[in-house]
Amino acid sequence: MISLAEARALIADNISPLRATSAPLAGASGRVLRQDVRAPEDLPAFDRSAMDGYAIFADDASEKFRIVAEIPPGAAPPIKIRRGECARIFTGAQIPAGASQVLMQENVRRENNFIVPLEKTRARHIRFRGEDARKGDLLLKSGTRLGAGELALLAGLGVAQPKISPAVRVAHFATGDELVAPEKKLKRGQIRDANSSLVAAFVRQFGGEMVRQERVADDFDLLWQRTRTLEKNFDLLLLSGGASVGDYDFGKKLLTVLGFKTHFTAVNLRPGKPLVFATRGKQAAFVLPGNPVSHLVTLHVAVRLALEKFSGANASWPLVKIRLAENFETKPANRETFWPARVEIRHGELVARPLRWQSSGDVTALAGANALLQLAAGAQPPKAGKDILVLMLEVP
Ligand code: AMP
Numbered sequence: 001m002i003s004l005a006e007a008r009a010l011i012a013d014n015i016s017p018l019r020a021t022s023a024p025l026a027g028a029s030g031r032v033l034r035q036d037v038r039a040p041e042d043l044p045a046f047d048r049s050a051m052d053g054y055a056i057f058a059d060d061a062s063e064k065f066r067i068v069a070e071i072p073p074g075a076a077p078p079i080k081i082r083r084g085e086c087a088r089i090f091t092g093a094q095i096p097a098g099a100s101q102v103l104m105q106e107n108v109r110r111e112n113n114f115i116v117p118l119e120k121t122r123a124r125h126i127r128f129r130g131e132d133a134r135k136g137d138l139l140l141k142s143g144t145r146l147g148a149g150e151l152a153l154l155a156g157l158g159v160a161q162p163k164i165s166p167a168v169r170v171a172h173f174a175t176g177d178e179l180v181a182p183e184k185k186l187k188r189g190q191i192r193d194a195n196s197s198l199v200a201a202f203v204r205q206f207g208g209e210m211v212r213q214e215r216v217a218d219d220f221d222l223l224w225q226r227t228r229t230l231e232k233n234f235d236l237l238l239l240s241g242g243a244s245v246g247d248y249d250f251g252k253k254l255l256t257v258l259g260f261k262t263h264f265t266a267v268n269l270r271p272g273k274p275l276v277f278a279t280r281g282k283q284a285a286f287v288l289p290g291n292p293v294s295h296l297v298t299l300h301v302a303v304r305l306a307l308e309k310f311s312g313a314n315a316s317w318p319l320v321k322i323r324l325a326e327n328f329e330t331k332p333a334n335r336e337t338f339w340p341a342r343v344e345i346r347h348g349e350l351v352a353r354p355l356r357w358q359s360s361g362d363v364t365a366l367a368g369a370n371a372l373l374q375l376a377a378g379a380q381p382p383k384a385g386k387d388i389l390v391l392m393l394e395v396p
């Protein structure tokens with residue numbers, strides 16, 4: 001059995017980034033940038049007023065200034081300001097030639113076509129050209145995931161069609177004779193399919209697009225029929241359940257029959273040991289152990305890396321030290337353990353609160369989990385008040 005670190009290295013080594021495409025900014029939210037972006041010009045591109053007021057020659061000691069122009073934002077003033085003159089100007093408007101200071105309108109008295117400064121100040125109140133960035137500065141690197149702020153920057157730079165990664169196409173099959181849709185009434189022995197909702201939300205969060213999602217009974221032939229017709233129409237195949245060695249666990253066999261090459265079938269991980277990873281050409285597949293908490297863990301420690309590799313994103317492994325808020329009991333395991341937890345703010349500090357979790361089949365521990373407490377193989381959990389390593393589920 002391999003370690004999680006070895007498993008992650010195999011995933012990283014066997015998946016290549018999808019071919020990048022250009023797309024409008026409106027469709028780029030959550031996608032990964034696939035080009036370095038430099039400032040095409042100075043930012044801002046011209047000196048701008050930072051205030052509503054009057055533009056003058058800097059430190060002009062005149063008693064009165066004659067208003068020779070009015071410059072609204074967006075105008076290109078064809079004038080030159082001389083001593084004793086000023087231009088009425090508004091925030092964001094271009095500073096006219098000759099001017100190099102803006103007097104705030106609160107600090108002047110207006111007399112017809114003149115202004116009289118009420119106080120002298122050396123403050124310029126100008127956003128100078130190139131103050132934010134210089135032409136050629138590297139502002140965004142390839143591999144950055146595009147959020148609201150990055151999209152705003154691209155818009156400001158005029159990069160309207162950035163090169164980005166396409167959405168990773170994911171096909172997901174939840175296997176199990178016992179599974180029914182969430183809206184169904186349960187018959188004896190049945191459980192509601194929780195994993196499909198978990199997987200769908202997770203895939204969307206990390207830049208994937210669900211191209212197919214179905215529940216399938218524990219019937220090898222049926223699952224084979226469903227998956228073989230997919231051919232090249234997915235990048236990542238996820239099978240929930242059937243990762244183990246029970247009579248109904250045929251995920252690994254299915255992947256072999258479909259022509260996938262298996263890279264590992266078990267990881268020294270708790271929960272989530274029976275985890276299968278395989279590839280077929282540029283496509284990849286995982287069989288995830290069906291327990292919902294095992295699902296949460298394997299999605300974040302393994303599948304997330306695959307989605308990042310496909311989309312050319314920087315691999316994220318946000319492991320941080322955070323104070324443990326409460327004691328929790330767990331038998332020391334010889335497997336690396338990830339325990340569902342909630343990182344929250346108490347008295348202005350971050351703390352990690354372990355969530356109640358008896359067995360990996362529990363679904364209640366899924367709600368509220370925004371982190372996983374990490375325990376090395378064989379390690380005891382620290383006592384409350386001590387630091388613990390925490391893998392954040394949302395990339396900070
Ligand atoms: P398996 O990996 O198929 O052996 O499943 C392990 C456990 O997880 C069993 O108790 C299953 O009933 C449960 N399970 C499997 N798939 C799901 C699912 N989609 N939603 C909720 N529980 C599941």
Ligand code: MG
Pocket residue numbers: 175176177241242248290
């Ligand atoms: Mg099963």
